[in-house]
Amino acid sequence: MPTAAPVPRKMSREARREQLIEATIEVMAEQGFARITLADVARKAGLAHGLVNFHFQTKDALLAETLSYLSQEYRANWRAALDQATPTPAARLNALIRADFVPAICTPARRSAWLSFWAEATSRPLYQSLCGGNDRFYIQTLEGICADLITEGGYNGDAARIARVLRVTSEGVWADLVSTQTPYSAAEALQTVLDAAAAFFPRHFGANGLLQQP
Amino acid sequence: MPTAAPVPRKMSREARREQLIEATIEVMAEQGFARITLADVARKAGLAHGLVNFHFQTKDALLAETLSYLSQEYRANWRAALDQATPTPAARLNALIRADFVPAICTPARRSAWLSFWAEATSRPLYQSLCGGNDRFYIQTLEGICADLITEGGYNGDAARIARVLRVTSEGVWADLVSTQTPYSAAEALQTVLDAAAAFFPRHFGANGLLQQP
Amino acid sequence: MPTAAPVPRKMSREARREQLIEATIEVMAEQGFARITLADVARKAGLAHGLVNFHFQTKDALLAETLSYLSQEYRANWRAALDQATPTPAARLNALIRADFVPAICTPARRSAWLSFWAEATSRPLYQSLCGGNDRFYIQTLEGICADLITEGGYNGDAARIARVLRVTSEGVWADLVSTQTPYSAAEALQTVLDAAAAFFPRHFGANGLLQQP
Amino acid sequence: MPTAAPVPRKMSREARREQLIEATIEVMAEQGFARITLADVARKAGLAHGLVNFHFQTKDALLAETLSYLSQEYRANWRAALDQATPTPAARLNALIRADFVPAICTPARRSAWLSFWAEATSRPLYQSLCGGNDRFYIQTLEGICADLITEGGYNGDAARIARVLRVTSEGVWADLVSTQTPYSAAEALQTVLDAAAAFFPRHFGANGLLQQP
DNA sequence: GATGAATGAGCCTTCATTCAT
DNA sequence: GATGAATGAAGGCTCATTCAT
Numbered sequence: 032m033p034t035a036a037p038v039p040r041k042m043s044r045e046a047r048r049e050q051l052i053e054a055t056i057e058v059m060a061e062q063g064f065a066r067i068t069l070a071d072v073a074r075k076a077g078l079a080h081g082l083v084n085f086h087f088q089t090k091d092a093l094l095a096e097t098l099s100y101l102s103q104e105y106r107a108n109w110r111a112a113l114d115q116a117t118p119t120p121a122a123r124l125n126a127l128i129r130a131d132f133v134p135a136i137c138t139p140a141r142r143s144a145w146l147s148f149w150a151e152a153t154s155r156p157l158y159q160s161l162c163g164g165n166d167r168f169y170i171q172t173l174e175g176i177c178a179d180l181i182t183e184g185g186y187n188g189d190a191a192r193i194a195r196v197l198r199v200t201s202e203g204v205w206a207d208l209v210s211t212q213t214p215y216s217a218a219e220a221l222q223t224v225l226d227a228a229a230a231f232f233p234r235h236f237g238a239n240g241l242l243q244q245p
Numbered sequence: 246m247p248t249a250a251p252v253p254r255k256m257s258r259e260a261r262r263e264q265l266i267e268a269t270i271e272v273m274a275e276q277g278f279a280r281i282t283l284a285d286v287a288r289k290a291g292l293a294h295g296l297v298n299f300h301f302q303t304k305d306a307l308l309a310e311t312l313s314y315l316s317q318e319y320r321a322n323w324r325a326a327l328d329q330a331t332p333t334p335a336a337r338l339n340a341l342i343r344a345d346f347v348p349a350i351c352t353p354a355r356r357s358a359w360l361s362f363w364a365e366a367t368s369r370p371l372y373q374s375l376c377g378g379n380d381r382f383y384i385q386t387l388e389g390i391c392a393d394l395i396t397e398g399g400y401n402g403d404a405a406r407i408a409r410v411l412r413v414t415s416e417g418v419w420a421d422l423v424s425t426q427t428p429y430s431a432a433e434a435l436q437t438v439l440d441a442a443a444a445f446f447p448r449h450f451g452a453n454g455l456l457q458q459p
Numbered sequence: 460m461p462t463a464a465p466v467p468r469k470m471s472r473e474a475r476r477e478q479l480i481e482a483t484i485e486v487m488a489e490q491g492f493a494r495i496t497l498a499d500v501a502r503k504a505g506l507a508h509g510l511v512n513f514h515f516q517t518k519d520a521l522l523a524e525t526l527s528y529l530s531q532e533y534r535a536n537w538r539a540a541l542d543q544a545t546p547t548p549a550a551r552l553n554a555l556i557r558a559d560f561v562p563a564i565c566t567p568a569r570r571s572a573w574l575s576f577w578a579e580a581t582s583r584p585l586y587q588s589l590c591g592g593n594d595r596f597y598i599q600t601l602e603g604i605c606a607d608l609i610t611e612g613g614y615n616g617d618a619a620r621i622a623r624v625l626r627v628t629s630e631g632v633w634a635d636l637v638s639t640q641t642p643y644s645a646a647e648a649l650q651t652v653l654d655a656a657a658a659f660f661p662r663h664f665g666a667n668g669l670l671q672q673p
Numbered sequence: 674m675p676t677a678a679p680v681p682r683k684m685s686r687e688a689r690r691e692q693l694i695e696a697t698i699e700v701m702a703e704q705g706f707a708r709i710t711l712a713d714v715a716r717k718a719g720l721a722h723g724l725v726n727f728h729f730q731t732k733d734a735l736l737a738e739t740l741s742y743l744s745q746e747y748r749a750n751w752r753a754a755l756d757q758a759t760p761t762p763a764a765r766l767n768a769l770i771r772a773d774f775v776p777a778i779c780t781p782a783r784r785s786a787w788l789s790f791w792a793e794a795t796s797r798p799l800y801q802s803l804c805g806g807n808d809r810f811y812i813q814t815l816e817g818i819c820a821d822l823i824t825e826g827g828y829n830g831d832a833a834r835i836a837r838v839l840r841v842t843s844e845g846v847w848a849d850l851v852s853t854q855t856p857y858s859a860a861e862a863l864q865t866v867l868d869a870a871a872a873f874f875p876r877h878f879g880a881n882g883l884l885q886q887p
Numbered sequence: 888g889a890t891g892a893a894t895g896a897g898c899c900t901t902c903a904t905t906c907a908t
Numbered sequence: 909g910a911t912g913a914a915t916g917a918a919g920g921c922t923c924a925t926t927c928a929t
Binding site: 488489490491492493494571574575577578579580581582583587588590615616617620621623624626627628630631632634635637638640647650651654655658659666 | 702703704705706707708785788789791792793794795796797801802804829830831834835837838840841842844845846848849851852854861864865868869872873880
């Protein structure tokens with residue numbers, strides 16, 4: 032007599048952990064960081080709540096590993112996008128901006144979880160080092176691209192500040208999208224960032240994004 | 246026999262509430278939203294444990310009123326700045342941008358508290374309506390100014406998107422400043438937003454901010 | 460409409476703590492050290508279980524303070540007995556031995572609790588320093604009395620070993636009394652220790668205990 | 674491809690059980706009765722978690738069997754010592770006393786485990802019947818020997834009380850040895866018991882133990 | 888037989904809330 | 909109004925036990 036979908040024993044350690052982390056992201060989006068409970072995470076994953084401690088020891092560890100997971104995912108995403116881009120500064124910037132809005136990364140749950148971690152990082156040094164704004168390599172890469180564009184296009188402007196505007200604009204529209212009251216789409220959000228790029232680099236970006244170079 | 250700074254028995258109702266709200270903001274910045282306890286708030290305020298419930302009934306009410314307090318403070322601040330500005334679009338935009346960085350508003354504790362509320366708003370509709378990104382009047386005002394500038398300066402561009410970039414840039418550098426790892430100052434943060442304004446409105450804003458109009 | 464014995468608010472801190480410690484001793488005797496729960500302690504004391512943590516922070520702290528309480532009580536008891544004894548070595552030894560069997564100290568619950576702490580001390584250095592066998596002052600006092608008796612009575616024998624036999628005999632019969640299967644009384648237990656004293660110091664102790672000195 | 678010391682798949686049932694019991698004794702000594710976990714027992718034995726329940730069904734059964742094992746070991750030890758002794762009362766008492774201090778029995782882990790069981794027996798009738806103080810046959814044997822010595826040596830004294838002093842002294846110095854703070858050796862502990870025997874039976878025991886009978 | 892992931896009851900702990908003083 | 913002890917619901921954590929592999 033088969034019962035309703037018994038939990039498979041001996042799922043690989045990594046797969047179980049990932050399953051629990053995905054459940055954590057969803058619960059965080061639904062309840063907010065402050066109201067996550069391990070019982071909810073386990074319920075969302077369809078597992079017994081003891082399993083969370085079995086795999087992560089403590090709630091704090093689960094949360095830290097969730098952030099770490101998101102962080103690695105984010106980094107892998109933009110690096111892959113850069114690798115596949117035409118190796119011109121403008122194409123690279125275009126790839127970097129668009130990478131933030133690919134469907135795998137830019138889901139409502141992930142946006143919400145990221146925002147929670149950003150906020151909580153304020154009081155947790157451990158989180159700060161994992162959050163995007165503190166990803167040194169990302170910032171350096173973006174600043175390098177901006178510097179190249181300035182040189183190439185003969186623009187005025189401070190590469191660090193331009194990079195900062197582009198980064199926080201992307202973060203900001205992402206945060207806007209979290210709100211249920213926001214009246215604009217992910218596509219509009221992306222276009223907003225591209226408009227900012229066009230403002231700084233009008234010879235490389237136009238109203239429709241990256242311009243084909245002559 | 247006077248003792249050292251006794252708690253005044255009958256401080257005005259409003260003053261007590263404000264005292265507790267300020268303590269809440271500080272505790273939120275220190276511990277993070279998820280770890281606020283009423284005991285900590287009371288301790289920070291130098292008051293007895295039970296007083297918080299006496300004045301606010303519930304913890305949720307205290308938090309909601311804290312956000313409301315911040316929201317009103319924020320709104321009053323930018324409205325006052327607008328009222329005192331020269332009534333040209335560029336001067337008004339300049340005033341609006343600078344308002345976010347006046348010392349009374351842009352304290353570390355307030356920045357941190359705001360970020361916490363933004364994040365928590367994801368799962369609490371009550372908070373969403375009070376958060377800056379959803380302040381319809383603020384957005385309408387900013388968009389209006391941008392539209393005026395576009396008209397006046399003969400710029401291309403979408404007023405709503407430009408307004409959005411300027412708003413989230415201001416929010417974003419504010420969030421950056423919360424991190425203990427951020428290597429730049431509030432002055433640099435302000436300059437970053439002004440650079441963004443200059444990118445969109447180069448005939449009104451330059452490297453040193455608002456240009457004197459001919 | 461009076462309800463059944465409401466818990467008086469604002470009982471003095473010390474009184475509440477003592478009440479909880481006494482409940483702990485009783486529960487330990489009934490359930491054994493390994494099966495104490497704070498819920499049982501609170502129930503025994505007739506209080507809400509949250510109060511235990513309020514007054515003692517952790518279960519470990521409650522147990523440590525319980526041992527400390529017993530230890531101080533035990534020490535105060537034998538010191539008082541010594542102070543009131545005729546200042547001859549034999550009378551002092553007699554007082555010391557009998558002190559272990561006064562009703563206030565030698566209750567079934569206390570005997571049982573002591574035994575539990577002795578056993579648990581094996582793996583907890585904190586407990587060791589509080590347990591009787593490690594009460595340096597007690598041992599020194601007892602050895603001093605034995606040495607005085609040896610001198611006075613012209614006995615052969617090692618004061619440290621004799622003191623040790625008397626001490627562990629007292630502890631041992633105490634432990635015997637804990638067992639529900641033990642077929643002898645506290646009076647018989649006391650007489651057993653006195654017989655041991657008589658074996659070592661036959662000119663001072665006889666079949667009926669302390670001999671009147673000529 | 675041989676790996677390092679693989680666990681033999683089919684170790685005999687008895688050998689596995691004994692291996693787990695020995696691990697239990699060690700863990701009990703290290704952690705204390707209250708903090709034994711089956712996971713620690715399995716780890717100490719180098720076996721898988723689930724094996725403990727496989728062999729003993731429940732934790733309580735494991736503990737009861739451990740005590741039973743110690744009890745049988747103890748009994749076999751003193752009976753063997755008695756069997757090998759010269760059949761005089763003094764030699765038999767000497768053998769009985771010394772049996773408690775042979776290295777196979779008097780290990781730190783065993784002393785500690787015994788003490789834990791004594792304490793826990795307070796609240797567990799099952800344990801009481803297995804603990805030394807309630808070993809009727811042991812007590813009867815010891816009392817019989819003491820009675821024989823009294824008759825043989827023309828001593829005054831109550832055989833039951835003398836037997837009790839000797840028994841609890843042996844137990845007591847054993848308990849002393851458990852403490853890491855105890856400043857005396859097993860040899861000194863044994864000598865202490867022999868001194869007690871000499872106090873009661875001075876014509877059979879002297880400062881160096883059993884006297885050679887004329 | 889052996890393994891170790893999975894389960895869930897039980898317990899410690901925290902903390903919002905109440906309320907006698 | 910103010911205080912802080914008392915309450916009890918809620919949740920994190922441990923761990924004995926089960927069982928698919």
